[in-house]
Amino acid sequence: MAKPRDDDPTLDAQAFETEPVLDRRVQDAIGRSLKAHYDDLVNAPIPDRFLVLLAQLEAKERQTQPNGDTDER
Secondary structure, X not given: OOOOOOOOOOOOHHHHOOOOOOOHXXXXXXXXXXXXXXXXXXXXXXXXXXXXXXXXXXXXXXXXXXXXXXXXX
């Protein structure tokens, strides 16, 4: 039986409902690559500009807290 062409109007919706399956080795390789990229991002240093902004935010929070109150975080 010949394989139907993609532009064949007689194809039904069920022909397109099957989920594509990747070889397990390909899935593992993709997973390792994504994990390596994620680990690089997590371990990257925080840019100096972000550190400055965080310090400014903390200073502003300290100014707005009532006397003697501490942050319970």
